[in-house]
Amino acid sequence: MLRIIISVVLLAIVAYFSLFRVQEYEQAIVFRFKEIQRSDYKPGLHYMIPIINTAQKFETRLLNLDQEPQRFLTVEKKDVIVDYYAKWIISDVEKFYVATRGGDVQYATGLLGQRINRALRDEFGKRTVQEVVAGERGEILDVVETTTDQLRDELGITVVDVRTKRIDLPEEVSNSVYARMRAERTRVAKDFRARGEEAAERIRANADREREIILANAYKDAETVRGEGDASATEIYAGAFGKDEEFYTLYRSLNAYRTSFSNNSDILLLEPDSDFFRYFNNSQGE
Numbered sequence: 001m002l003r004i005i006i007s008v009v010l011l012a013i014v015a016y017f018s019l020f021r022v023q024e025y026e027q028a029i030v031f032r033f034k035e036i037q038r039s040d041y042k043p044g045l046h047y048m049i050p051i052i053n054t055a056q057k058f059e060t061r062l063l064n065l066d067q068e069p070q071r072f073l074t075v076e077k078k079d080v081i082v083d084y085y086a087k088w089i090i091s092d093v094e095k096f097y098v099a100t101r102g103g104d105v106q107y108a109t110g111l112l113g114q115r116i117n118r119a120l121r122d123e124f125g126k127r128t129v130q131e132v133v134a135g136e137r138g139e140i141l142d143v144v145e146t147t148t149d150q151l152r153d154e155l156g157i158t159v160v161d162v163r164t165k166r167i168d169l170p171e172e173v174s175n176s177v178y179a180r181m182r183a184e185r186t187r188v189a190k191d192f193r194a195r196g197e198e199a200a201e202r203i204r205a206n207a208d209r210e211r212e213i214i215l216a217n218a219y220k221d222a223e224t225v226r227g228e229g230d231a232s233a234t235e236i237y238a239g240a241f242g243k244d245e246e247f248y249t250l251y252r253s254l255n256a257y258r259t260s261f262s263n264n265s266d267i268l269l270l271e272p273d274s275d276f277f278r279y280f281n282n283s284q285g286e
Helices: 002-018 093-099 105-124 129-135 137-148 171-243 245-260 275-281
Strands: 019-022 026-032 035-038 044-047 053-059 063-066 070-073 079-090 157-168
Touching: 019 026, 026 093, 053 093, 063 105, 070 105, 079 105, 079 129, 105 137, 105 157, 137 157, 171 245
Parallel strands: none
Antiparallel strands: 019 044, 026 035, 026 053, 063 079, 070 079, 079 157
16 A cells, blocks of 8 residues: 555656646746757646656746836937837747846846837937927837837847837926917917907998998988978978068067077066067057
8 A cells, every 4th residue: 555655646746847838828948957958838737757858838928117217318309208008928938038038027127128218219309399299109019010120039028019108398497488388378368469450440440430430321311301391490480481471570579589588587688669679569569
């Protein structure tokens, strides 16, 4: 019984050191005394010779590069702070192992970050602040991805995607940019106000001119009507006066009396034999 137990234990130990499993999300390299022997293993259980062979596994899933925000200079020698991330995979495990000191993912991440930083620095150095913030961000990232394609042959990795989270301006640059933006908006607002005032003055001048024209036409029409009315009245008065001159004279005198003595405080100084009192002195007006 003891022999069976010992045999089982020995077999388990041998199996532990001679068998290894590759998951669906892994790649494996088998070494023979530190030299790469094979790296094309499919997912599943595989055999190796203990002591002579060793195995090392690597991720095939997307890996993330997420660095601290970096400062880059634009063509105007202005700083911008760029926060970006990159997604990458190990596409060639043998090249990756050799190029990264034994498959050190952190070391590979550092090399990738340096390459992306250099590409971003070159692209930002060709553009203005406005271009990198508002206009050409997608074009910059496309150039960066094209530049990092060389890493497939150099490090055995493939950059799948590069994206910026945020592009900020340093506080001192932000203040100057905002001040310039405010000045520009103020200039535009003043221009609009000036054009508005010009249009308003033009409208007011046209309205005043039209008002004067309307008033002049109305005054002309009123004077015409008034003149026609006076002419008609004069004609009527002349006709009436011609029919009975004595009655018309009496009527005019009575109206003059009514107008002159309408107020008790009125005082009229005339000679008694004045023509004004002709009908007071004589009912015949003689």
